[in-house]
Amino acid sequence: MSTETLVPDPVPAAPASEVMTYREALRLALREEMERDERVFLMGEEVGVFEGSYKVSAGLLAQFGPERVRDTPISEEGFVGAGVGAAMLGERPVVEIMTINFLLVAIDQVVNHAAKVGAMFGGEVRCPLVIRTPNGAGNQLTAQHSQSLEGWFAHVPGLKVVAPATPADAKGLLKSAIRDDDPVVVVENLPIYKEKGEVPLDPDHVVPIGQAAVARPGRDVTLVAHSFATVRALRVAERLAAERGIEAEVVDLRSLRPLDVETVAASVSRTNRVVCVEEGWPTYGVSAELAARIQRACFDDLDAPVERVGMAEVPLPYAKNLELAAMPNEERIAATVLSTLELA
Amino acid sequence: MAVRSERLPVVDTAALLDLYERMVLVRLFETEAERQYKAARIGGYCHLCSGQEAATIGSVHALQDDDLLVTGYRCHGFALARGVPPAAVMSELFGRADGCAHGRGGSMHLLDVQRGFYGGWGIVAGQLPIATGLALALVRQERRQAVLCELGDGAVNMGAWHESLNLAALWSLPVVFMVVNNGYGMGTAVDRASAVPELHRRADAYGMPGERVDGDDLEAVIESTGRLLAAAREERRPAVLELLTYRYRGHSVADAGIAYRSKDEIAARMEHDPLVRTRERLREAGIEEATFDEIDARTEETLAAAVAAAQESPEPDVAELAAGMYAAGSGEQFARMLPGSPFGERDLVFAGGLGT
Ligand SMILES: Cc1ncc(C[n+]2csc(CCOP(=O)(O)OP(=O)(O)O)c2C)c(N)n1
Ligand SMILES: [Mg+2]
Numbered sequence: 001m002s003t004e005t006l007v008p009d010p011v012p013a014a015p016a017s018e019v020m021t022y023r024e025a026l027r028l029a030l031r032e033e034m035e036r037d038e039r040v041f042l043m044g045e046e047v048g049v050f051e052g053s054y055k056v057s058a059g060l061l062a063q064f065g066p067e068r069v070r071d072t073p074i075s076e077e078g079f080v081g082a083g084v085g086a087a088m089l090g091e092r093p094v095v096e097i098m099t100i101n102f103l104l105v106a107i108d109q110v111v112n113h114a115a116k117v118g119a120m121f122g123g124e125v126r127c128p129l130v131i132r133t134p135n136g137a138g139n140q141l142t143a144q145h146s147q148s149l150e151g152w153f154a155h156v157p158g159l160k161v162v163a164p165a166t167p168a169d170a171k172g173l174l175k176s177a178i179r180d181d182d183p184v185v186v187v188e189n190l191p192i193y194k195e196k197g198e199v200p201l202d203p204d205h206v207v208p209i210g211q212a213a214v215a216r217p218g219r220d221v222t223l224v225a226h227s228f229a230t231v232r233a234l235r236v237a238e239r240l241a242a243e244r245g246i247e248a249e250v251v252d253l254r255s256l257r258p259l260d261v262e263t264v265a266a267s268v269s270r271t272n273r274v275v276c277v278e279e280g281w282p283t284y285g286v287s288a289e290l291a292a293r294i295q296r297a298c299f300d301d302l303d304a305p306v307e308r309v310g311m312a313e314v315p316l317p318y319a320k321n322l323e324l325a326a327m328p329n330e331e332r333i334a335a336t337v338l339s340t341l342e343l344a
Numbered sequence: 345m346a347v348r349s350e351r352l353p354v355v356d357t358a359a360l361l362d363l364y365e366r367m368v369l370v371r372l373f374e375t376e377a378e379r380q381y382k383a384a385r386i387g388g389y390c391h392l393c394s395g396q397e398a399a400t401i402g403s404v405h406a407l408q409d410d411d412l413l414v415t416g417y418r419c420h421g422f423a424l425a426r427g428v429p430p431a432a433v434m435s436e437l438f439g440r441a442d443g444c445a446h447g448r449g450g451s452m453h454l455l456d457v458q459r460g461f462y463g464g465w466g467i468v469a470g471q472l473p474i475a476t477g478l479a480l481a482l483v484r485q486e487r488r489q490a491v492l493c494e495l496g497d498g499a500v501n502m503g504a505w506h507e508s509l510n511l512a513a514l515w516s517l518p519v520v521f522m523v524v525n526n527g528y529g530m531g532t533a534v535d536r537a538s539a540v541p542e543l544h545r546r547a548d549a550y551g552m553p554g555e556r557v558d559g560d561d562l563e564a565v566i567e568s569t570g571r572l573l574a575a576a577r578e579e580r581r582p583a584v585l586e587l588l589t590y591r592y593r594g595h596s597v598a599d600a601g602i603a604y605r606s607k608d609e610i611a612a613r614m615e616h617d618p619l620v621r622t623r624e625r626l627r628e629a630g631i632e633e634a635t636f637d638e639i640d641a642r643t644e645e646t647l648a649a650a651v652a653a654a655q656e657s658p659e660p661d662v663a664e665l666a667a668g669m670y671a672a673g674s675g676e677q678f679a680r681m682l683p684g685s686p687f688g689e690r691d692l693v694f695a696g697g698l699g700t
Binding site: 045046050051053071073075077101102104105139140141142144312313314315317318319320 | 387389436439440445447448450453466468469498499501502503504529537538603659660665666
């Protein structure tokens with residue numbers, strides 16, 4: 001008998017990261033946090049037996065059981081509010097809302113209850129609630145199902161709002177949100193669920209709330225975006241580099257409230273030109289907030305007005321050609337960048 | 345079945361045959377819609393009502409011409425039942441200009457105001473307060489008409505259900521809330537969502553009549569809907585009607601519909617098929633097999649024509665992107681922020697189609 005069999009193979013070093021989809025990264029964050037902290041539980045429509053409308057929670061019912069992966073009736077106001085109450089007693093509820101459109105029927109519990117718990121009672125009680133919900137448009141889902149309303153929530157003092165654009169940020173920000181002592185709306189995104197990226201596997205790795213990232217460095221112009229608009233901005237930046245030799249810097253906000261004005265301003269003061277891109281309607285939107293902050297922070301550095309590109313200001317129509325025209329598509333972003341650079 | 349035959353006919357044989365043909369239209373339309381969806385000519389969400397034809401055709405048949413209808417998003421069958429031409433429905437599903445919502449609404453948002461169909465709505469229970477308001481307007485305008493409001497079994501757990509029923513009862517509004525209980529809201533069985541799964545019993549809380557009827561029995565549906573609509577119309581007595589039925593296909597075309605229910609269950613429910621049962625009634629009344637074949641053939645022709653019309657219908661004009669958004673005259677109100685105005689930003693508002 002050979003002695004070789006007695007010698008164990010060298011244990012390969014555990015990989016620090018793995019390529020996975022955005023949806024898998026969210027699932028991993030949920031699993032790790034539920035394993036780490038008994039108080040964390042998930043509830044929402046179709047999260048258990050159906051394994052999630054977008055399959056984020058697949059496998060979690062089997063692992064954690066129906067007490068911690070709780071299917072709800074279609075009662076958003078009720079179960080979001082139940083999340084607020086449970087959080088006030090120290091639970092760590094993660095409430096899934098099928099899409100951000102349906103969060104509107106629960107907006108009273110979010111805006112007038114969850115957001116008020118901390119300040120209105122002078123800091124006596126906290127509300128460590130997480131609401132996960134995707135925004136997004138683009139599959140002819142039509143007016144009532146194609147909205148990016150995160151700006152509404154970012155408007156509200158007392159809430160925190162994050163909107164990851166990559167699998168790594170999805171995992172890291174969801175984990176931060178679950179560990180946070182305040183109500184956090186985690187805005188996921190329908191088109192990004194299937195996108196892949198490298199994700200750190202260390203269960204202790206988190207992405208801090210309130211910090212933007214430079215997703216692509218560049219010197220000529222800054223594109224500021226979040227969520228799916230970041231994906232679009234990166235595509236436009238690559239195209240402009242290849243076709244026109246323009247080096248656009250892309251700043252991915254990642255958090256909308258708190259907003260990392262510092263990283264945005266640092267970029268704009270280097271490039272002197274900026275286009276804010278969002279999937280929502282620009283009027284009174286995220287890009288409106290950015291424009292106000294940038295003009296103040298970078299007044300002396302700006303070589304052109306702050307430009308913005310967003311959803312055409314219509315309820316999204318069904319017909320494919322109308323929908324395409326309404327979206328902040330890459331042609332419109334590229335054209336705006338060129339005109340900012342006076343190259344149009 | 346024997347028990348059924350002893351009952352007095354609700355409609356005569358000619359009418360029953362006509363209703364049967366409409367049920368066939370709905371069934372085959374949905375089959376065609378699924379085919380077109382898979383061929384990528386239809387997008388978005390596409391919710392089929394296959395299996396629910398008796399509930400759909402029977403309830404709409406009980407409406408008078410000037411009664412009003414409001415539904416959720418599973419509305420192809422209701423539009424067809426109300427007489428919207430199949431070509432106008434198919435064109436809408438194709439996103440074309442000749443669609444009944446001008447290509448703007450798609451599968452979930454069909455509508456035909458001429459026929460009193462005030463829309464398919466996509467937010468669960470969102471249509472309930474609207475139906476209540478339509479009924480309020482009917483009362484204010486002293487019109488002897490009623491509103492039929494369709495909703496799913498999943499919608500009864502929304503706050504809007506409670507608020508609408510209470511308003512309707514409190515103000516004696518002419519509206520019938522018709523719960524199409526097809527056993528599931530997406531993947532959730534009724535008894536996993538509702539503490540009291542006899543949904544019609546909820547009417548008690550508002551002092552309204554609540555009835556549960558076999559929704560696959562065409563005549564039973566016509567009889568109950570007709571009676572409750574008459575009470576609403578003539579006496580301003582709102583009601584809840586629960587129709588028990590089953591959806592054969594998944595929640596939408598994207599859902600295979602088998603992860604949360606067994607194939608045996610689906611097969612057992614198909615035994616109950618509303619078309620088969622109506623055909624049985626017609627056979628008893630002496631209708632020959634050949635007639636059924638003719639109906640199938642005629643319907644296939646109608647659907648082929650509908651698909652052809654949808655394909656030929658033009659896409660909506662992109663320059664009219666904002667059409668319908670605001671009433672005529674609004675263009676002037678927006679003139680000082682639109683692109684092209686001195687401080688108007690590029691692209692923020694599409695002027696195209698804004699009411700001028
Ligand atoms: C307020 C709201 N929450 C969630 C959804 C997503 N959703 C669409 S249909 C549906 C199930 C509804 O089931 P049911 O009322 O039984 O109608 P059915 O689909 O069976 O016709 C859900 C959860 C929605 N459209 N609106
Ligand atoms: Mg249902």
